[in-house]
Amino acid sequence: MQAFTTHKGKIAVLDRANIDTDQIIPKQFLKSIKKTGFEEGLFFDWKKKPDGSLDPDFPLNRPAFRGASILVARNNFGCGSSREHAVWAVMQGGFRVVAAPGLEREGQKIPAFADIFAGNAVKNGLLTVELSADDADRIFRLAAAAPELEGEVNLPSQTFRVSAGGKEMVFHFQIDPGVKDYLLKGLDEIGLTLEKKEAIGGFEGRRAPWLTPSPSTR
Amino acid sequence: MGKTLFEKIWDAHVVGELEDGTVLLYIDRHLVHEVTSPQAFEGLRLAGRKVRRPDLTFATMDHNVPTDNRTRIEDPVSRAQVEALEENCRDFGVPLFGLGDPNQGIVHMIGPELGITLPGTTIVCGDSHTSTHGAFGALAFGIGTSEVEHVLATQTLRQKKPGTMLVEFTGRLQRGVTSKDMVLKLIRTIGTAGGTGHVFEYAGEAVRRLTMEERMTICNMSIEAGARAGLIAPDESTLAYITGALRPYAPRGKELEEALAWWKSLPSDKDAKFDRRITIDVSDLPPQVSWGTNPGMVVDVTGRVPSPGETPNNSPADVERALEYMGLKAGTPIRDIKLDTVFLGSCTNARIEDLRRAAAIMKGRKIARGLRMLVVPGSEQVRLQAEKEGLDRIFRDAGAEWRFAGCSMCLGMNPDQLAPGERCASTSNRNFEGRQGKGGRTHLVSPETAAAAALAGHFVDVREIMKGA
Numbered sequence: 142m143q144a145f146t147t148h149k150g151k152i153a154v155l156d157r158a159n160i161d162t163d164q165i166i167p168k169q170f171l172k173s174i175k176k177t178g179f180e181e182g183l184f185f186d187w188k189k190k191p192d193g194s195l196d197p198d199f200p201l202n203r204p205a206f207r208g209a210s211i212l213v214a215r216n217n218f219g220c221g222s223s224r225e226h227a228v229w230a231v232m233q234g235g236f237r238v239v240a241a242p243g244l245e246r247e248g249q250k251i252p253a254f255a256d257i258f259a260g261n262a263v264k265n266g267l268l269t270v271e272l273s274a275d276d277a278d279r280i281f282r283l284a285a286a287a288p289e290l291e292g293e294v295n296l297p298s299q300t301f302r303v304s305a306g307g308k309e310m311v312f313h314f315q316i317d318p319g320v321k322d323y324l325l326k327g328l329d330e331i332g333l334t335l336e337k338k339e340a341i342g343g344f345e346g347r348r349a350p351w352l353t354p355s356p357s358t359r
Numbered sequence: 360m361g362k363t364l365f366e367k368i369w370d371a372h373v374v375g376e377l378e379d380g381t382v383l384l385y386i387d388r389h390l391v392h393e394v395t396s397p398q399a400f401e402g403l404r405l406a407g408r409k410v411r412r413p414d415l416t417f418a419t420m421d422h423n424v425p426t427d428n429r430t431r432i433e434d435p436v437s438r439a440q441v442e443a444l445e446e447n448c449r450d451f452g453v454p455l456f457g458l459g460d461p462n463q464g465i466v467h468m469i470g471p472e473l474g475i476t477l478p479g480t481t482i483v484c485g486d487s488h489t490s491t492h493g494a495f496g497a498l499a500f501g502i503g504t505s506e507v508e509h510v511l512a513t514q515t516l517r518q519k520k521p522g523t524m525l526v527e528f529t530g531r532l533q534r535g536v537t538s539k540d541m542v543l544k545l546i547r548t549i550g551t552a553g554g555t556g557h558v559f560e561y562a563g564e565a566v567r568r569l570t571m572e573e574r575m576t577i578c579n580m581s582i583e584a585g586a587r588a589g590l591i592a593p594d595e596s597t598l599a600y601i602t603g604a605l606r607p608y609a610p611r612g613k614e615l616e617e618a619l620a621w622w623k624s625l626p627s628d629k630d631a632k633f634d635r636r637i638t639i640d641v642s643d644l645p646p647q648v649s650w651g652t653n654p655g656m657v658v659d660v661t662g663r664v665p666s667p668g669e670t671p672n673n674s675p676a677d678v679e680r681a682l683e684y685m686g687l688k689a690g691t692p693i694r695d696i697k698l699d700t701v702f703l704g705s706c707t708n709a710r711i712e713d714l715r716r717a718a719a720i721m722k723g724r725k726i727a728r729g730l731r732m733l734v735v736p737g738s739e740q741v742r743l744q745a746e747k748e749g750l751d752r753i754f755r756d757a758g759a760e761w762r763f764a765g766c767s768m769c770l771g772m773n774p775d776q777l778a779p780g781e782r783c784a785s786t787s788n789r790n791f792e793g794r795q796g797k798g799g800r801t802h803l804v805s806p807e808t809a810a811a812a813a814l815a816g817h818f819v820d821v822r823e824i825m826k827g828a
């Protein structure tokens with residue numbers, strides 16, 4: 142995976158909540174047996190009109206967002222299926238960072254990112270930044286006023302700097318220390334686990350025999 | 360202090376704690392299908408790694424397969440994916456239930472059918488609806504492709520311990536109201552992110568009374584509420600399911616006795632603590648119908664399409680967008696919504712009991728004129744059983760199409776798709792934009808409600824039909 146320390150780039154905003162994985166990468170793009178070539182499918186049904194032309198009303202098609210590498214959206218980003226293709230599409234579409242707000246509604250916490258998406262993101266070196274609801278509102282307001290936003294994400298100091306038209310805002314974000322370390326080092330998780338081979342073998346030796354199936358029909 | 364069902368399974372599978380604060384969790388069963396596995400096998404090849412436990416790994420093909428024939432996949436890209444799975448299983452020694460095999464079917468159908476799914480085990484699959492297997496008291500959850508590769512290589516996963524949430528359903532369901540309606544009501548209540556970071560345990564009188572197949576429907580949709588997994592403690596029904604039919608991979612004899620001792624100890628202790636709880640009384644629950652573009656956008660069949668601002672879990676902007684996509688006006692009675700298509704299928708509701716209940720409603724009747732209905736058994740086992748019972752005839756005589764097993768129109772990765780603007784009552788689990796075909800409009804319902812709607816051509820309260828029967 143790609144390690145992550147700092148990243149500087151243009152910001153694109155997509156003011157929608159519950160963006161599900163079927164929208165991030167529609168199912169017709171899941172037939173590939175490769176890990177590349179998914180940029181074409183990113184937000185395909187939103188970015189293209191039925192006749193195949195680009196839909197100018199879809200925010201990410203705006204010229205101001207062309208070449209953006211930081212995406213800001215609303216809560217529960219990446220809900221739906223487990224498809225890692227969603228993370229591959231976001232990254233191959235040019236993004237290194239997705240930021241979204243967690244929410245608090247009637248005492249209940251609504252997360253910024255769906256569980257499986259967030260897990261898949263880490264494994265590929267895509268940084269997911271959880272913002273506060275207020276901070277996200279500020280970014281969306283700024284985006285509405287200024288055509289182009291620049292962002293700078295610093296993982297070691299856990300800061301997200303947003304600037305536009307001479308204005309600048311700095312947000313601090315929280316991140317799980319294990320995830321942070323993993324991203325900073327760009328570790329090969331399987332290789333690390335394989336170093337625990339003995340512990341795994343020992344565990345297998347203690348497993349009850351019925352847990353290993355011996356099919357009666359084969 | 361006592362432990363929850365989840366904690367008992369979790370603790371029994373911890374290989375060790377890791378430096379990064381996660382644990383290494385042993386995986387008892389790894390289910391594999393053609394869509395999320397090719398890149399994982401490729402990763403193994405590139406690194407020169409093997410599958411550690413092919414005897415704990417099981418593969419089938421379901422998403423891409425055509426359901427109108429068993430021999431020809433027209434789309435070359437789909438075919439390549441299916442062939443890649445065949446080759447990977449051959450190369451790595453993984454058993455495959457392929458096309459034409461009497462045990463082929465949707466991956467979450469065949470696990471329980473074959474006795475691969477057992478209480479107290481950990482089960483993963485590169486598919487979010489792996490939560491289905493939780494109906495047996497197994498800790499079962501979906502993983503991404505990198506994790507598929509990790510499990511193939513190490514038979515373990517690095518996991519952070521999730522929280523627990525007790526979901527208690529009290530009361531007794533009315534006739535014609537189902538476990539599908541229970542879970543739709545739950546998602547409607549807590550929202551599509553309401554369970555994020557948690558594992559549900561479903562309990563209460565209404566859950567205990569459900570058959571295993573009905574329990575699978577509820578657990579299947581746990582992920583639609585954002586939960587990692589959904590569990591139901593094993594009981595007499597669970598045991599009867601495992602031992603009551605030929606389940607080739609289930610333990611027998613002395614091994615079964617050993618397993619039983621552990622299964623009996625699994626239910627949550629009385630003094631176990633859950634991080635959160637919710638109680639829903641189902642005594643007066645009407646059949647549920649989704650009106651929007653996420654599985655939390657749901658109302659009673661007796662209700663109306665809501666207006667922006669009326670649904671606490673969705674912002675007014677989201678509701679407006681959904682109404683526009685769905686081609687619906689706020690205030691329209693659900694019963695006035697006319698349908699083009701009815702889909703009875705998917706890993707949520709395509710088991711034999713689902714087909715029996717739908718057939719009982721449709722027997723001797725015809726589907727509405729101009730409407731198309733697809734009945735797609737979730738597995739070949741279910742198809743063969745249904746044909747033995749003559750259910751296929753009932754559906755065919757009513758004017759529906761009868762198919763081979765697969766995911767079919769649950770997601771349009773195969774030829775079964777909705778056309779733009781086409782409106783469908785579907786027994787599947789997701790009503791996202793374009794899920795069943797670009798521009799297609801999905802309403803999630805139970806098999807009973809789907810069958811009744813197919814006859815009428817629009818939604819009806821199936822309880823009324825069943826009163827007359």
Ligand code: SF4
Pocket residue numbers: 421422465466467486488705706707765766769770787788
């Ligand atoms: S039936 Fe639908 S939800 Fe189930 S595995 Fe297939 S595509 Fe996924």
